[in-house]
Amino acid sequence: MEIKEQVRFDPYVPPKLGDNIVDSIVGWGRKYSIFMYPFVTACCGMEYMSVASSHYDIDRFGAGLPRFSPRMADVLMVVGTVNHKLAPILKRIYDQMCEPKWVISFGACASVGGPYDNYAVLQGIDRIIPVDIYIPGCPPRPEAVLDGLMKLHKKIQNQKHELF
Amino acid sequence: MTNEELQIKFKERFPDFAESCIIDKGHIVAEIPLEHMELTLTTLKDDSEFDFKMYMDFTVVDWMERKPRFDLVYHLYSVEKNHRIRIKVGITESQSAPTMSGLWPVADWHEREMFDLYGVKFSGHPNLKRILLYDSFKGHPLRKDYPVTKRQPRIESTFPTRDSQYQEKDLKIHRGD
Ligand code: SF4
Numbered sequence: 001m002e003i004k005e006q007v008r009f010d011p012y013v014p015p016k017l018g019d020n021i022v023d024s025i026v027g028w029g030r031k032y033s034i035f036m037y038p039f040v041t042a043c044c045g046m047e048y049m050s051v052a053s054s055h056y057d058i059d060r061f062g063a064g065l066p067r068f069s070p071r072m073a074d075v076l077m078v079v080g081t082v083n084h085k086l087a088p089i090l091k092r093i094y095d096q097m098c099e100p101k102w103v104i105s106f107g108a109c110a111s112v113g114g115p116y117d118n119y120a121v122l123q124g125i126d127r128i129i130p131v132d133i134y135i136p137g138c139p140p141r142p143e144a145v146l147d148g149l150m151k152l153h154k155k156i157q158n159q160k161h162e163l164f
Numbered sequence: 165m166t167n168e169e170l171q172i173k174f175k176e177r178f179p180d181f182a183e184s185c186i187i188d189k190g191h192i193v194a195e196i197p198l199e200h201m202e203l204t205l206t207t208l209k210d211d212s213e214f215d216f217k218m219y220m221d222f223t224v225v226d227w228m229e230r231k232p233r234f235d236l237v238y239h240l241y242s243v244e245k246n247h248r249i250r251i252k253v254g255i256t257e258s259q260s261a262p263t264m265s266g267l268w269p270v271a272d273w274h275e276r277e278m279f280d281l282y283g284v285k286f287s288g289h290p291n292l293k294r295i296l297l298y299d300s301f302k303g304h305p306l307r308k309d310y311p312v313t314k315r316q317p318r319i320e321s322t323f324p325t326r327d328s329q330y331q332e333k334d335l336k337i338h339r340g341d
Contacts, residue, residue, distance in 0.1 A: 084316065085297065085298045087318055118312075119310070119316070127317075
């Protein structure tokens with residue numbers, strides 16, 4: 001119990017009583033060292049660039065370094081329209097990522113197909129891969145993205161972490 | 165050259181199609197039968213009076229119930245003389261149009277796109293296959309009789325399909341005539 005008192009390191013997600021101490025510590029470490037794979041396909045990419053650069057600065061949330069190889073990344077950020085032609089590629093990238101992995105669906109297109117309900121566009125990436133956080137908006141404001149990121153932090157902090 | 169001058173010149177040069185050559189909303193439009201299309205476009209490009217060296221755009225219109233069903237629409241521009249023309253060529257489903265990729269190399273991809281989306285065939289094209297859609301796609305999605313709600317996913321969806329917002333019977337197709 002004494003150790004539990006000492007791990008009150010997180011300002012906005014304090015460990016709850018009865019949390020697994022290992023999960024809390026690993027979750028804390030993982031949520032502040034997010035390596036994102038930006039799967040940028042369309043106009044939402046502009047907003048991703050805005051949130052990634054100095055004005056909004058996702059580095060404050062520990063997600064500052066994009067990795068352009070799925071093997072090095074642990075958060076797949078799907079930014080923009082995904083059509084049926086691209087769907088197998090997205091699935092393959094998801095499959096190539098190592099566990100633990102999370103998926104953020106950025107914008108209306110990635111979440112539900114957005115304005116495009118037609119023959120070409122996949123109506124939401126959750127048809128083919130599991131999604132953890134949906135960020136709504138066309139495109140979402142950078143604040144909304146940061147909010148989504150904080151929700152992902154919460155999720156990582158509170159989930160179970162398989163170490164071996 | 166102004167539109168009026170160009171129209172007069174066009175009528176002199178191609179008296180057979182003079183009637184169809186009109187000025188519509190500040191743009192010269194001429195309709196040409198399919199069998200004369202190749203010769204006419206070649207003349208328009210090579211003749212120094214017309215000098216349409218630039219192939220601006222190429223598209224297809226599907227009129228569904230009209231005969232012939234499709235219109236090929238060419239937009240040409242002359243950089244030297246700063247004038248434009250729009251050429252329309254009617255074509256049925258079973259006919260194939262001569263390719264323009266020999267005259268303007270850029271026509272190659274334009275024609276592939278129109279083959280992909282409308283299923284219009286071009287004879288003599290060096291590489292007539294789909295350019296935007298995947299090879300396993302069946303049908304031509306911009307034809308008016310392609311069902312609006314039809315989807316052809318490449319990966320089995322793990323999620324029940326959302327009802328589309330549109331019902332086919334509600335869809336009104338705009339027709340000019
Ligand atoms: S959600 Fe809007 S801004 Fe984002 S990719 Fe789709 S259309 Fe573009």
